Amino acid sequence: MKLASLDSIQNAHDDSIWTASWVCPGDGAPSLLLTGGLDETVRLWDPEKLxxxxxxxxHCLGVVSVASHPTRRIAAxxxxxxxxxxxxxxxNRTIATLEAPPSEVWQLxxxxxxxxxxxxxxxxxxVKLWETTHWQLTSALSIPRPEGLKPTEKSNTKKFVxxxxxxxxxxxxACGSMDGTISVFDVIRAKFLHFLEGHCMPVRSLVFSPSLHDARVLFSASDDGHVHMYDAEGKALIMPLSGHxxxxxxxxxxxxxxxxxxxSSDKSVRLWDLxxxxxxxxxxxxxxxxxxxxFGPPGKNDPRSCMLASVSDDKSIAFYQYS
Known part of the structure; x- marks a missing residue:
């Protein structure tokens, strides 16, 4: 497996680009890329034509997260x-506007x-949950206070999600917090299960393995410079990865x-063979x-091949071919 650098789009935004998400293909339409940035805009890109x-x-402040719906039709x-x-x-028509108090919306x-x-x-x-039919807030899965912590102790900043x-x-x-802990919830029962530990600094990114056979496998990225692979249900660290x-x-x-x-903030993109x-x-x-x-959706002719996109404070989008 390898990444081959394709083209880049320079000055894709007017300021730092903070987030990216692929829009799946459908009804003959190609895969597209959504990006959001400090310039307060969300932009949609054709990666083939650049x-x-x-x-x-x-929005009237920087965009911190974009997410596309599995059906392609909508995004947030x-x-x-x-x-x-x-x-x-x-x-580009607005379907719903969901309001939350300051500092209470981050990754989607x-x-x-x-x-x-x-x-x-x-x-x-x-973690706040909205149903996508009428866009009503259905629940908020609260992160419990760690054992041994007194109610008077100030932990809000450390637990910022x-x-x-x-x-x-x-x-x-799974949700990652400023203090390095990862909280795991059973969504159906709306129940907190446990913390995953091992990081000592903010956990800014999480992703589960896409395979139903590995549905418990979770990857995390942290400011401590490490990437961890967990069994999210079994509460076990499978392996740490270091190099950034x-x-x-x-x-x-x-x-x-x-x-x-x-x-990473070391300005690099790394590909890891698991x-x-x-x-x-x-x-x-x-x-x-x-x-x-x-990573974009798998290719039609080769399901093991796809595109990868990366975005940066340098205002550019870089595209790669994964195979």
Whole structure:
């Protein structure tokens, strides 16, 4: 497995690009890429033609997360303006605007079935869930206070929730916090299960293995410079991966489940072979820290092949071919 560098889009945004998510192909339409950045915009890209298709200017502060729905039709963006905007991908029409208090919306993720949108709750110390039919808030999964911590102790800052991920069967939600802990919830029972420990600094990115056979496998990226592979249900650290020289800001897993890609403030993108338990490539297409990496959908002719995109503070989008 390897990554081959394709083209890059320079000055894709007017300021730092913080987030990226692929829009799946459908009805003959190709895969597209959504990006969001400090310039308060969400932009939709054609990765083959390297052209911008649409720009959304609905937010009034930096966009911290974008997420696309499994059906392709809709997507959502979260901003530091405390709003989540749900919109039609093709027309850019606003479908719903979800409001949350300041610092209570961070990373977004739709469940695999497309019935629920989860948002890392930031300062609310929770994961908030909205159903996607009428866009009503259905629940908030609260992170419990660790044992031994007194109610008077100030833990809110440390527990600030940064990242969220769904298991491929939609049963589990994991969320990463500022203090390095990862909380795992049973969604159906709305029950906290346990913490996953091992990181000592903020966990900014989480992703489950896409395979139903490995539905318990969770990958995490942390400011401590490490990537961890967990059995999320069994509460076990399977293996740590080290190599970045600074914060690991993003992690994503390939559609075939055989590799992960990471982006770091050391300005590099790394490809990790999970069987070898090592980084097999280091790519330095960016000149500033890499905030997000995202694998695209598998190719029609070769399901083991797909594109990878990375975005950075240098305002560029880089594309790679994974095979």
């Amino acid at each position: 052209t911008s298709l649409r720009t959304n200017t609905g 963006s979260a901003s530091m303006d405390s709003y989540i905007r749900v919109f039609d991908v093709d027309s 993720s739709f469940n695999p079935q497309g019935t629920t949108l989860a948002a890392a709750g930031g300062g609310s110390l929770s 940064l990242s969220v991920a769904w298991s491929p069967d939609g049963r589990l939600i 020289s600074s914060w690991v800001l993003s992690v994503d897993v390939s559609p075939d489940g055989g590799a992960i890609a990471t982006g 069987k070898m338990r090592a980084a097999t490539q280091i790519l330095t297409n960016h000149t500033d820290q890499v905030w997000a990496v995202a």
